[in-house]
Amino acid sequence: MVLGKKERVLMDVVYKQASRSVNGQCVLSPLDMLSRIPYRVDFRESDLEETMNQLVLDNYFEYEKAKKSTGDIMYIITLKENGISYQRDKMVSRRKLIFRIITTIIIAALSFSIKYILSAIFK
């Protein structure tokens, strides 16, 4: 699944917290999540639930809103199929990308050198 920048960044945060527990669950407040997102990504508080809902639709995790005794909102997040394999999928897609780049370089080099090979054969 190809994720957007915001989705990827949020999923990194969620995965890091949820993968620590055996059953792939974690409890996070909106502030916890936003504080863990790097500053270079333009991620607002209003983007949070929208991005979370998109990840829920893509079967990465499900979440439940709960209130603490202090009245603060917390998200109880449980990883689902795609979420559990998120890290592995990331590594696999990186490997695929590297492989594609190497293949492209080889083909480009081969294409460039065909002229000289042909001229050497038919000299």
Place this chain on the structure above:
Amino acid sequence: MLDKRAFRVLDILLSMTSEGESAVIEKTEVLSKLEEEITVDELDSIVEMLALNDLISILYSDDKLYGIAPRPKGRIAYEKRQQAVTEQTAVATQQTSVVAVTDAIDENGIEIPVRLNMKKLATICAVSSFIGGFFAALFAFIIARFC
């Protein structure tokens, strides 16, 4: 079957939820509100029992926190208990001579009171002892007279 302690834990958990919403509750908070001292493991097993009896559902659990959502059955039991407590307090203030002595609880955790009216009890004791004494005196008279 759930005991009084389990229903007290249920009351504490549901008092922290509002209008059936889920809540994140710290274990230490529940332990501090419970009148008796229990361990965290005992509290975990009570909460699991409540979930098995479909009174709450456990969304999340770790060393420090519970994430729970009240089930309709749990909500009904909690509200009935609150109502029963209010009624008992109202009745107790009206009848000062009434003593409620009970160990029994029904399926919603409401105590089944056995009401003893002290005035009635005292009257019964007095009348019984008078009748007993009367018959004892009568037999003693008959024996002394005819034997």
